[in-house]
Amino acid sequence: MKADPLQIRSPKTAIELLSTGVRLQNMPLVKQCIENLDHQLDKTNVLMIYSSLSKCKMPTSNKNDFEPSAPPIIENETQRDTDWVQELTDSLRHNCLLVIDKNADYILKQKEILELSYLDLINITERDTLQVTDEMLIYSVIHRWAIEECHRRTLNTHLLNLKAVLRQLSYTPRYGLMSKAKFMTRTVDNVKGPSRSGILEEKEWRLIKFYIEEKSKKRPVEELLHKWSRPRTIGNEKPKVLSRRSSSPHAGNTSSNTSTTNCQSKTTCEKCLLNFLTCWTAIFD
Secondary structure, eight states, X not given: XXXXXXXXXXXXXXXXXXXHHHHXXXXXXXXXXXHHHHHHOOTTTHHHHHHHHTTOOOOOOOTTOOOOOOOOBOSSGGGTTSOHHHHHHHHHHHHHXXXXXXXXXXXXXSGGGGGSOHHHHHHHHTOTTOOOSOHHHHHHHHHHHHHHHHHHTTOOOOHHHHHHHHGGGGGOSOGGGSOHHHHTOSXXXXXXXXXXXXXXXXXXXHHHHHHHHHHHTTOXXXXXXXXXXXXXXXXXXXXXXXXXXXXXTTTTOOHHHHHHHHHHHHHHHHHHHHHHHHHHHHHHO
């Protein structure tokens, strides 16, 4: 690798090599794969990369395993007893979540979202910085994911099973931000709407309905539990520097940054126009 660095052009290949590097405890290979994946990271491949990271774990020693194994390749002795794999994959996972935040509507409509693990999905849907334009998208995803998860576990898609696999996912949509029409809708994306699915208890969906009605009439009402009525916001977290892409000054830019830039440009133009008019007045005064 030092004499002739690997040329990895496909994220899929990088993921496979990353898995191999982790299994062999080859730090240089793992680092190169992490850098390559971060460099290629975008909205079209982020789910594939993100979901693969939860499978990358430092090998654990098994006292009953007598098979010889190669010694780990580490960069210095201080890292020998540390979980450097977790540190590297956590950094890339952080960058993946930032890409998902900024492209939430696109990401939530991809079929791959239904193939994520429970932890991977809840880490996305509970984020305060997820820039989703319609909370119904999140509700649709968690309901359809629950059906797929029941199929993966060879369970019937009865309500009890759906609620069992959903666990805390049931609470991740911000129901209080929906309109009454959407919250009370019969179906969405071929699944029952939030108030009709049984995923929420009757007292819960009635409380949410009351909140939505009172807010629509501009009446004071207590905020809902589970962040159900808390708006999501544009985050200001910066990506971890893993490649040229994440080290770029524009890597963490959001729409608000763009607006600020546009405002600054307008201010500059206005100053130039003011100076021009001042000079013009002075000449012809």
